[in-house]
Amino acid sequence: MGDAVDAVMDAWRRERPDVDIWPVGVVGRIQRLARLLETEIQDFFRRYGLDNSEADVLTTLRRSGEPYELTPGQLVKASMVTSGAITKRIDRMVTKNLVERVPDAVDRRTVRIRLTAHGRQTIDDLFALHIANETRLLQALDRDRADGLADALRTLLQSLGDTSLT
């Protein structure tokens, strides 16, 4: 008994035996897993009054280290969404007192987005729990298989040019 993608592949082999559809076994699974994992992670953060997009910004700022601030442009590069989406996220998060906009002393085009004390506290309280939740989602893989999986995924990401966040 396979997974949902095995069913898709069986159907294609019946309908289009002339095409070797092996890439579907990788691409289709990555897409389905991404959706399932995103839903699970969203459920986790929602229990604490956050959503995925807010958690994305909070974690990006937190792991950047003291003083926990980045420009909107840096957040765009780290996030895989457009600048318009980042502006809106920041607007929402300012009203929730998770981040604040502080003017840049040197370059007046630039704004710095800084974690508030509340934002810092929120993500620090949640981070270990969030990682524990991701560990639970991956518990079907032992550590060796997980490492092998991560290696193969890294190879793909590098080949697609995903080598930097800045």
Place this chain on the structure above:
Amino acid sequence: MGDAVDAVMDAWRRERPDVDIWPVGVVGRIQRLARLLETEIQDFFRRYGLDNSEADVLTTLRRSGEPYELTPGQLVKASMVTSGAITKRIDRMVTKNLVERVPDAVDRRTVRIRLTAHGRQTIDDLFALHIANETRLLQALDRDRADGLADALRTLLQSLGDTSLT
């Protein structure tokens, strides 16, 4: 030199050495890859006047076999989007003459969504090219590594309950 996720993990190890963040190496990569692959595949279909959501419906109907029709409910289960989204997709695709709604003879609650001749032609013309494009996206992996990757992803999907499309 690693990928973008290696940079994220290095940052976390510096900022939160108390947390073992190994799951990020899998979850983060699946999420980034899903976005990158989706963008690439969207670019591919856009060259032929389609978008991802339309291609999703066309492929689902095509691989279901003669007479190339499914109910909206079956499309919902195959697609990972809500029924409202499927209704809208069908509306758009009807105006583009890719599918048609045909009443079900037996159950009048049910509608059958059927590929038109144009829809059938469109997906049949594109399918082999689409698979060739996916093959290109995965060319960094040889066939053995791709099989191993697919196996690990299948294990995860099954553990998360993703075993059927119906």
Place this chain on the structure above:
DNA sequence: TATCGATATCTTACCAGTAAGAGACATGAG
């Protein structure tokens, strides 16, 4: 056969994100 819960599709109000570009500011070449 009348009724009631289950099922199937569609509707409505809303929202996050996108694409394109506007506006403000910086900077280097001449």
Place this chain on the structure above:
DNA sequence: CTCATGTCTCTTACTGGTAAGATATCGATA
């Protein structure tokens, strides 16, 4: 010093999807 070009953030109009529920129909049971 000036101006043209580049950079940075934000705005606007739009779109695809969601959540919740309305509407219509089916089917089992008393």
